[in-house]
Amino acid sequence: MLFSDIASHLKLELVGEDVEIDSMNELSLSSPSQLSFAVHKRYANELNFSKAKAFLITNALIEHLPKGSSYIVCEDVSISMAEATKLFHKKPIEPHLGDAVVGEECYIDSMAKIEKGAVIGSNVTIMAGAYIGTNVVVGSNTVVYPNVTIYRDSVIGSECIIHAGTVIGADGFGFSHTKEGRHIKIYQNGNVIIEDDVEIGANCAIDRAVFNSTIIRRGTKLDNFIHIAHNCDIGEYSIFVAQTGVGGSTKLGRNCVVSGQSAFSDHLEIAPFSTFTARSGVTKSIDKSGGVYSGFPLMNHRDWKRLQVRIAKLNE
Amino acid sequence: MLFSDIASHLKLELVGEDVEIDSMNELSLSSPSQLSFAVHKRYANELNFSKAKAFLITNALIEHLPKGSSYIVCEDVSISMAEATKLFHKKPIEPHLGDAVVGEECYIDSMAKIEKGAVIGSNVTIMAGAYIGTNVVVGSNTVVYPNVTIYRDSVIGSECIIHAGTVIGADGFGFSHTKEGRHIKIYQNGNVIIEDDVEIGANCAIDRAVFNSTIIRRGTKLDNFIHIAHNCDIGEYSIFVAQTGVGGSTKLGRNCVVSGQSAFSDHLEIAPFSTFTARSGVTKSIDKSGGVYSGFPLMNHRDWKRLQVRIAKLNE
């Protein structure tokens, strides 16, 4: 798509050379063929070093553009960005693609749906009511239980087990907000990658990334009702007990253990080998690996235990 | 159905004229063709002003009946009411109804199920494994992802997006309790109304009303795992982050923002433009609009932040 077409869609003016755009991305991850955007002055430095050549920006940020950039000045970059994502949104169904390719020794139930362009490895089991979306890849020896939904473009590893009712690749929860209080959808044009040897319990939801990928790394095990938001990166061999949620873009290192009903805010970085007891509420990043944490607000587990004793004494 | 038939079913005696009854409702919302009920003396005044002509009541409430009422005196009104709801329960399947009507330019997957009597607008996408129940209405341009279940009589607006695994219109959680501790189902004979431009994440559950409707109003956006109980009314342009629950009959004003893992008790009224931070536990109504709240028990967000500091000091 030409940058000028995007400008037309936004009813805004393009400054600089017209360029071919294949997708969108955040400043620090953009390639030259991607449209990027800067919503706030605090991104001035990132803007300066971005590899993108086309930007949606505010007037105040023009001076920080890399030399030779093309750009559109927006009154509200956040809204224009959301409107632009719609142009790159792929339809859920693509009837013109080639038939799915299915490996040897698979069991695909006649009541499962495999969309066009999917690639299924060998010895895969896909049970009744499961949905394998357009261009999804499923690795060998993986079992997909009934009524699982895997949205388009997701990549599922080998030796995975995905229990019934789980949804992989639904849209992340992203909106820009107008002054009048309406919410403009930011189309979620990334995907989900589940690495090998991952088991996902019943009725989980792992959202697709807005750009790039939400990742669940090798050997991680999720219990039931786990919510993983868009753009999370869950480290290898982690454990999530039931009813836990992880906010958008949060990254956990390997071998974290997260007990039931815990939650993480968005945009955190959690050191590997961190352990969280039940109902931990994690709102800050954790640098040091190997800690054990509890509570909301979060604290060291020992402090939390001692604090509960002190709190109980208030009743004496 | 005749009121005398209901009396027979309950094995109780009808006092007054026999009347034709088409459904049931609570005292203040009843029309003359509806059966209503009063379980407790505190409803004496509502009973007095009810437009219903047929009632299930206790002996003590006879004097508060509107003139000319027909009534059944029940030993346990709550149990009799539950038993009566069964008589008005509609079967999930109605094979005698006319075929569903589907608008132009729709994509309806051959593995989706559309029950009789449904009406689908134009340019609607209904993907594999989705279930559209009897008499459901779906507005134009709406997308229903795989394995969504929409129970009978639900009304879905235009420009909506409903993500995989979500259940709309399952029975609200209502029971009357016998003295021996058994639970008698109160059949949930209302429906769900989702207005236009609503997006609902993966694996949500929005229960049908016991009488009347559960309503999600225009432009509201729900993340994954949102629980909306029977008879809730969720205001326009509200935002619910993941794993949040709203108890029965609670009403939120427009543009509320509810962060992750929060919950609301039943029968609350929440002022518009209220914001709730993560894990808020709301047990009382809120009159004043525009506040920011936290904690369980709930308090102003600033007080909660200060309180956390004070609590942490107990450990010194």
Next chain:
Amino acid sequence: MLFSDIASHLKLELVGEDVEIDSMNELSLSSPSQLSFAVHKRYANELNFSKAKAFLITNALIEHLPKGSSYIVCEDVSISMAEATKLFHKKPIEPHLGDAVVGEECYIDSMAKIEKGAVIGSNVTIMAGAYIGTNVVVGSNTVVYPNVTIYRDSVIGSECIIHAGTVIGADGFGFSHTKEGRHIKIYQNGNVIIEDDVEIGANCAIDRAVFNSTIIRRGTKLDNFIHIAHNCDIGEYSIFVAQTGVGGSTKLGRNCVVSGQSAFSDHLEIAPFSTFTARSGVTKSIDKSGGVYSGFPLMNHRDWKRLQVRIAKLNE
């Protein structure tokens, strides 16, 4: 299977007579045809009284074996036990079994999947997208709403209602952990038993037992998003409000009431007629019946209410 075959699979040495093994079980529940295991010295006494004849044990426990036992000494019993469970895992599909048997007056939607060996009572409703696994039993008059998944070997009672999206019998969350931090699946070879007159809300998950059964007893009612882990035993006529979770092997007595977003640790025993207010976090067993509890850590409801007042005063 011969115990010697299990030894070969584990690449470990069998001591004693070879015996025929039909399944696995914990020490105190084993029959003579079951393989059992003892991972720790604290099980010495249970080992002594086990009825099993074949064991996976540590070197230190040999002296506590019942006379005439056969056994395999394992470096890591927990890992060997997990590896052995794989040998007893049943495939999700068994095409050689006989056709399902369906009672009179049933409505089975053509888009529901009934696997081989299932037995459906009379007057059962099974709606589109529901999945009834291999050898599942469904009692008479039960209603299974769309997109419910019932895994193989589950037993569902009569007069039950199972709402859409619910998953019954998915694998419990059980793993043994290697020293390098990998997680070895403990195959969940038990089942789920739902007794009569149980109603289960939308998008619940009730996991199958590792050995034996997860049980939901007669007359119990679950709201939406209830998580019941493997080997739980939920007493008769209990009530679970939305978004509640119960950890593995926890047993609740009859007529417990559990309010929204509460949770129970694993391996607890809860006395009958216990009531838990919203967000209770239960980490210890309860002996005395009839109590009302709140908070996390849990305390008597009255104490909790008083404590909240005292905590709020910290802000003065």
